[in-house]
Amino acid sequence: MSRPRLLLVYPATHKLGWVKRFQLPSLALKQVAAATPTDWEIVLVDEVHEDVPFDGNFDLVGITAMTHQAARAYEISDRFRSQGKTVVLGGIHPTVLPEEAGRHADAVVIGEAEPVWAGLLGDFLAGKLQPVYRAAIPDGGQLSIPWGRRDIFSGKQYLTTQTLQASRGCPYDCPFCITTNYFGKSFRYREPEDVLAELATFSGKLTVFLDDNILGDAARAKPILAGMRGMGLKWGGQANLRFAEDPEAVRLLADSGCIGIFVGIESMAGEHANHPKTGSRYSQAELIKRIRDTGVVVEASMIFGFDDHDEGVFERTVRFLEECKPSLPTFHILTPYPGTALFDQFDGEGRLLHKDWSRYDHGQVVFKPKLMTPEQLYQGWQQARWEAYRWPKIIDRVMQSPGKPVHLLYNLLRRGGISRPQ
Ligand code: B12
Known part of the structure; x- marks a missing residue:
């Protein structure tokens, strides 16, 4: 099989003009990308900057959502799923309302991606994707996370990556x-x-x-x-x-x-x-x-x-x-x-x-x-x-x-x- 392709989407509630150059890219997706095994090819789409490539060739779609982005995230997800694509929703809103998010996704990640994401991708490739992946709420200790993948933002202009x-x-x-x-x-x-x-x-x-x-x-x-x-x-x-x-x-x-x-x-x-x-x-x-x-x-x-x-x-x-x-x-x-x-x-x-x-x-x-x-x-x-x-x-x-x-x-x-x- 050729390298599996992952599309990561940052949904936008409205389009921005030149101000978009003063925005920061999504750290959530930068960290999800960092937690993705390197044999996956990653394409990042930030709707503030570009349109979602609904016709693209992707094996899996991952979408992030804060509460104010949820409706748009569900719209994007529903459209991909109607075309037979598999969609995973994660982020703050799906974490607090996983049942609502689950009505629009094949799988929901509750909490931090790092502890569960590689396992989810493995399950997906093995045809065993589960509907919910729940990371335990951390209880103190050291934070150990990979360095963010800045390369996924190349070609887009942000305040800084x-x-x-x-x-x-x-x-x-x-x-x-x-x-x-x-x-x-x-x-x-x-x-x-x-x-x-x-x-x-x-x-x-x-x-x-x-x-x-x-x-x-x-x-x-x-x-x-x-x-x-x-x-x-x-x-x-x-x-x-x-x-x-x-x-x-x-x-x-x-x-x-x-x-x-x-x-x-x-x-x-x-x-x-x-x-x-x-x-x-x-x-x-x-x-x-x-x-x-x-x-x-x-x-x-x-x-x-x-x-x-x-x-x-x-x-x-x-x-x-x-x-x-x-x-x-x-x-x-x-x-x-x-x-x-x-x-x-x-x-x-x-x-x-x-x-x-x-x-x-x-x-x-x-x-x-x-x-x-x-x-x-x-x-x-x-x-x-x-x-x-x-x-x-x-x-x-x-x-x-x-x-x-x-x-x-x-x-x-x-x-x-x-x-x-x-
Ligand atoms: C930094 C920050 C900002 C920055 C954003 C920088 C950026 N582009 O990344 C700025 C200052 C721009 C900002 C703006 C806003 N913010 Co803010 N922000 C934060 C803050 C402090 C950290 C967010 C962050 O980057 N976390 C680090 C990442 C790695 O964590 P994460 O997003 O949770 O992602 C992890 C998991 O959720 C999961 N995950 C996330 N997405 C996905 C997707 C998939 C597919 C998977 C598998 C997993 C997954 O994995 C990630 C890695 O573990 C949070 C507080 C907090 N503790 O979360 C508030 C917070 C996210 N912001 C909030 C709000 C409300 C806003 C604004 C709407 C406020 C406003 N009106 O100005 C705006 C919206 C901006 C927009 N883009 O539309 C709220 C959201 C509440 C909610 N329920 O939605 C929070 C939680 C603050 C709060 N305490 O209430 N914010």
């Missing part, structure tokens, strides 16, 4: 987050030597760590940051603001070549009781300033719509951000993703407006808020975004940061996506 994870998992278990359901309730880190060896294959171009919280376990992150010093990398990532309580961690971060860090503040301290990430002895303003003063761009993410948020939350948040002065604020509408405690709560209370997954994307209201109407939440979110990106606010943020041109550029890019509220 130098993406990786040093860790997976998170112990916080926030009610609105799905991560612990498949990556586990503890930080699992790769060996620092392994991360540094992968980084050594990267050029000076932008590198992005796609960990949930690269500094979640500072003791395990520090050797990685220390090893990156002098490598000439410029990188960005995501972390919990609390790491900035440790001045050494902030210094190592700046010295390692970090140019920007995304921090999930989610809500002002004390605004809602069940957020385990707050509760530091330092104010958020102080922690943000510590990072910003090193020249690292701090992007702070805020979420609107928690049960203790009334109509006044938007104004209070804008004022709070004026005080904290992150380099960039971003705003999201609370979204109860299936599989989370929040989803179960709202579903149980009859507060979900619908289950049209394609609208579960942080930019639309899909539930009844407790202290305002869905319209008020939507309008308030739009107004807050607009307010935060007015010129005086941008100038105020840019002026108090070292590295003003970079800060200005980031602000302009963010401002570009924001329209005036109706």
Whole structure:
């Protein structure tokens, strides 16, 4: 038999113009490709960039799906299956709703691909494909994963293909987050030597760590940051603001070549009781300033719509951000993703407006808020975004940061996506 051919598909909910060049390629499919035995030939299709080759000659089709992509993933899958092709669905949405996904696939992978994927491919070639492959939810320990296959993206233009994870998992278990359901309730880190060896294959171009919280376990992150010093990398990532309580961690971060860090503040301290990430002895303003003063761009993410948020939350948040002065604020509408405690709560209370997954994307209201109407939440979110990106606010943020041109550029890019509220 000639080499078996695998098509991996990243479904797109809408087409993007030139902005697609600023996107990151799917790390999920990069890791699935890395876990694929080398005797398979792999073709990657990113629907943001190209059409799905429904007439292509493939033995097996693998499709990834976050919740907002699920409907499109099912459409693609149904069409391939109607032509007699075998389709496997994996990723976050099939992991939390495997029965729903199973109605559109020959097999569903629940959880991480690495422990089950090679076995699934072997079963397929032997004509013994099973309907479900379930990876156990990891329970601590070391993270051991192959280096991502960057070659599968060749020929497409992305912001960078130098993406990786040093860790997976998170112990916080926030009610609105799905991560612990498949990556586990503890930080699992790769060996620092392994991360540094992968980084050594990267050029000076932008590198992005796609960990949930690269500094979640500072003791395990520090050797990685220390090893990156002098490598000439410029990188960005995501972390919990609390790491900035440790001045050494902030210094190592700046010295390692970090140019920007995304921090999930989610809500002002004390605004809602069940957020385990707050509760530091330092104010958020102080922690943000510590990072910003090193020249690292701090992007702070805020979420609107928690049960203790009334109509006044938007104004209070804008004022709070004026005080904290992150380099960039971003705003999201609370979204109860299936599989989370929040989803179960709202579903149980009859507060979900619908289950049209394609609208579960942080930019639309899909539930009844407790202290305002869905319209008020939507309008308030739009107004807050607009307010935060007015010129005086941008100038105020840019002026108090070292590295003003970079800060200005980031602000302009963010401002570009924001329209005036109706
Ligand atoms: C990095 C990241 C991003 C990056 C994406 C970079 C990229 N292109 O890869 C950016 C910042 C762009 C981003 C944007 C968004 N994100 Co995001 N993101 C993450 C984060 C932190 C890590 C994702 C990741 O790369 N993981 C690493 C890979 C290797 O893991 P994985 O995707 O789970 O894949 C593994 C398995 O699921 C499985 N698998 C996956 N696909 C497939 C397919 C097959 C065939 C098989 C067999 C297996 C398989 O195997 C993989 C390897 O083990 C997660 C949080 C998290 N812990 O997952 C949120 C997360 C995925 N994002 C989320 C959301 C909501 C979004 C946005 C919609 C938010 C917004 N409105 O801005 C957008 C959507 C962007 C889009 N493309 O449409 C949610 C998704 C919730 C849900 N139920 O769908 C998450 C889970 C955050 C959260 N805690 O709620 N995100």
